[in-house]
Amino acid sequence: MSGAGKTEHLRLGFMETMEVDGRGHIGGLLITNQNGRPLEFQCTTPVKPNRTQEILFGESLRAWLLGELIGSTLLDRVAIKPNIIITSDPNLLELRNHTSIPVACAADAKSKVAEQGGTLRLGSSILRFHGSHEVDAELLSQQKHLIPDSANLAEPLERVREALAETVKTVFAR
Amino acid sequence: MSDFEFDHATANAPDVIDPALIREAKRGTRVDIAQIGFNPALGRLPTIETQTVSLNTVLDFVPSWTARRIPIKCIGLTLPEGMEFLPPKTDTTKSSDGVELKRIGPPKKDVNEAGGGEKPRKVTRIKPPLDALSLQDRLFYLLQPPLESWLAEQELIMPFEPFGYQYEGIAWLFSSHSALLADEMGLGKTMQTITAIRLLLRSGQARRIVLICPKPLIPNWQREFKTWAEELPVVTVEGNGQRRRMLWTMPGIPILIANYESMARDIAEIPEDEQPKFDLLVLDEAQRIKNRDSRTAEAARSIRRRRSWALTGTPIENRPEELAALFEFLEVIPKAASPDLRQLSKLAKKYILRRTKDLVMKDMPPRIDRDAELELTDAQELAYRTAEKEGIIQLNDMGDTITVQHVFELVLRLKQITNFDPLTGESAKLERLMADMEEIGASGGKAILFSQWTKTIDWLAPKLKEFNPLIYHGGVPTKKREPILAKFKEDPNAHILLMSYGTGAVGLNLQFAGYVFLFDRWWNPAIEDQAINRAHRIGVKNPVIVTRFISKNTIEERIDRVLREKRELFAAILGDGDNNNVSLGLNATEIFGLFDLKARHKGGSKSIGPKPVEQSTDAA
Structure with a gap:
């Protein structure tokens, strides 16, 4: 049985990270269709930087660890590549420097981010893009119509956090 | 040198110099030191020799570090691809019994009147079942979107917004492999079940489902499927034996509806190696298998399936053992086990979801019970x-x-x-009924009367002629029953529907009737409640007045x-x-x-x- 003849699809990626006590950080990436239906999920094992990395990366440690290291790994691993990656952590915007896929940080529509440049309203959220890739906002606005106005793009991030917590509880806490 | 003239030669003089002279010198006093003995040698400049050291030395250890990616392991989950169905043909307003339907768009945000702002919408999340042990199984449920937004998707629109408790029921059913939905009659078990089935099919969790119900309720289920999940193909098991067998065993039918008699007869006749296997078996009015040793109960348990759901408003009609029969069907107790009351209560908490109208429908018009205690003539x-x-x-x-x-x-x-x-045909109950009906008829109201006997119903009908009574009992052919209900609803002159408990007590939606008479008493309260709830259910706009006739002494x-x-x-x-x-x-x-x-x-x-x-x- 076929669908309703729709040809335009938008695959959304939702990425979050979480710190596991004493074991470093884990990250999760959920791929959904434009209606938020889950298609694929990947999460990493915990990653902990060593002392040398802590010293040498200094203030850029989190961006490197979360954005480049964990983010790139997750993106490499998913079979369904997203059209955009949405996160709530500005550190993950660093991922955009290592991929051609737009990466955006979701903020509430009422937040001050909404007043800044390089942003795009998608569903009920405001998306802020990487400072060096603000053109992403324009590119993505062409597919904006595929997302219902009522869509809450912060909600799937909550699912990712829950899934990460469940993974930690089930696997890594043993 | 100004105040203190102290040349290099004297500075290098040996310590034979009197310390008092040095102190004098520090005070700025000019001192003449006589050069005697080896003192002239002191005046010669020292000879300085230099040595060349190469800076181009290779050190033994040089710490070096290159930023390399740490290898990271991943845990992955690909969610099953769900079924896609042809969209509904029309977008027109339609109605189901007693409920006017209209299509809704995606849920709108509630507006906080006082502040004028938006208030967050309540969402129902699907929780992993307690018995889901693998991480992948648990993640599957956790990653599903909130039910409200899932159902508001453009291709999964609902005819009207379910109540909050119904969302919870749908989520509970969706994630349950063994479930007994025992909501009080009238709270929408049918709608919750159909929607949960729809989501299972859509999410690829089920591909072949069979629903068993009493024969008179098959048209009701067909109608409700059309209302709540118009796109789902539903096939009813009917016809001669060969056709029925073909339908039971034919793969690719997403939803099969059969009656209990057909199930008991047909399943036993299908050879072992051809027995169908279902992803979900639903028993409606599941109290039908309360006798564990009955042919019907054994046939239901013998059907191969991955999930088992039972629906009933009356999980216990008489004895607690009836509940054990349902738990055995749900495969949560061993075969022929006899749990005691404490164990039953514990199982009930885990596998039964039961809500009452008092609990969830606070805004529903009340049901007013009154006992009419009558003296015999x-x-x-x-x-x-x-x-x-x-x-x-x-x-x-x-x-x-x-x-x-x-x-x-x-x-x-x-x-x-x-x-x-x-x-003589004298009847105190009839006298009282006539008095009440005159009032009801005059106000354009409608009443349902239940009796244990078709004989009583047939006796009453001519006496209630002025109220255009309609008869609905086991003696009425199945095909004629739906038109009778339609006439009762639509004909403003039809004021009373005479029903038998056995035929009219279950599954019908008659919430436009404001009055219920229990002309005589059934043997257990569950059946009486089922009868009353034909009228007192979702969609009822006015209080339902229930009159129980009880002859004194x-x-x-x-x-x-x-x-x-x-x-x-x-x-x-x-x-x-x-x-x-x-x-x-x-x-x-x-x-x-x-x-x-x-x-x-x-x-x-x-x-x-x-x-x-x-x-x-x-x-x-």
Whole structure:
């Protein structure tokens, strides 16, 4: 049985990270269709930087660890590549420097981010893009119509956090 | 040198110089030191030799570091691809029994009137089932979107917004492999089940589902599927044996509906290696398998399936063992196990979801119960007392040969007399009914009357002619039943529908009727409640007035007392009541007890009855 003849699809990626006590950080990436239906999920094992990395990366440690290291790994691993990656952590915007896929940080529509440049309203959220890739906002606005106005793009991030917590509880806490 | 002239030669002089002279020198006093002996040698410049050291030395250890990616392992989950169906053909407004339907768009944000701002919408998340052990299984449920947004998707639109408790019920069913949905009648078990089925199919969790229901309810399920999931293909098992067998075994039918009789007969005839396997088996009115040893119950348990759901508003009609039969079907207790009340209560908390109207429908118009206690007419009184006296004498004369069937026959005879006197046709109940119906008819209202006997219904119909009565009981062919219900709803002159408990008590939506009469009493309160809830259910706009006719000083009063005790049994197992003091249902002992008789045993007499007393004599 076929669908309703729709040809335009938008695959959304939702990425979050979480710190596991004493074991470093884990990250999760959920791929959904434009209606938020889950298609694929990947999460990493915990990653902990060593002392040398802590010293040498200094203030850029989190961006490197979360954005480049964990983010790139997750993106490499998913079979369904997203059209955009949405996160709530500005550190993950660093991922955009290592991929051609737009990466955006979701903020509430009422937040001050909404007043800044390089942003795009998608569903009920405001998306802020990487400072060096603000053109992403324009590119993505062409597919904006595929997302219902009522869509809450912060909600799937909550699912990712829950899934990460469940993974930690089930696997890594043993 | 200005104040302190102290040349290099004197500075390098040996310490034979008197320290007092040095102190004088520091005070700025000019001192002449005589150069005597080896002192001239002191004046010669020292010879300095230099040595060349190469800086181009290779060190033994140089720490180096290159930023390399740390290898990271991943855990992945690909969610099953769901089924896609052709979209509904029309977008028109339509109606189901008693409920006007309209298509809704995606849920709109609630507006906070006071602040004018938006308030967050309540969402229902699907939780992983307690028995889901693997991480992948648990993540599957956790990653599903909130039910509200899932159902508001453009291709999964609903005819109207479900209530919050219904969302919870749908989420619970969706994630349950063994589930007994025991919501009180009228709260939408059908809609919750259909929606959960729809989501299972859509998410690829199920591809082949069978739903078993009583035969009269098949049109009802077909209609409800069309209303709530118009896009889902539903096939009914019917026709001759060959066709039925083909339908049972044909793969690729997402939803199959069959009646209990067909299931019991057909499944047994299909060879072992051709037995169909389903992703989900749903039993509607699941109390039909309360007898674990019945052919129907055995057939239901024998069907191969991955998930088992049971739907009933009355998980216990008489005995707690009936609940055990349902748990056995759900495969949560071993075969033929006999859990005690404490264990049943524990299982109930885990596998039963039961909501009552009082709990969830606070805004629903109330159901007003009133007992009409009536004096028998003179003719009825005479007939009743005579029959009772003769009956009891007869029973006593039977001695040890008396059986519960003999007592039961007397009960039935007396109950019939309380309905009307067979000789004269006098009836206190009819008099009261006519009085009430005149008022109801004049106000354009509609009433449903229930009786145990088709004979009583047929007797009542001509007497209620002015109210255009409609008859709906087991004697009416199935095909003619739906038009009767439609006429009752649509014809403003049809004021009363006469129904039998057996045929009319389950599954029908008659919420436009504001009055219910229980002309005589059924044997257990669950069936009575089911009957009443035909009218008092979702969609009802006005209070429903329920009138129970009870003839004073008759067997009906005694039955009423037993029924009240049965209600306590319900509360004890399904509620938080004290499970140690439940009374059992209307068993043989209690039927004897209705006449203060005692059951006969080989070894003598045993005291019996609703309230056992210490007696050792024969019947009163």
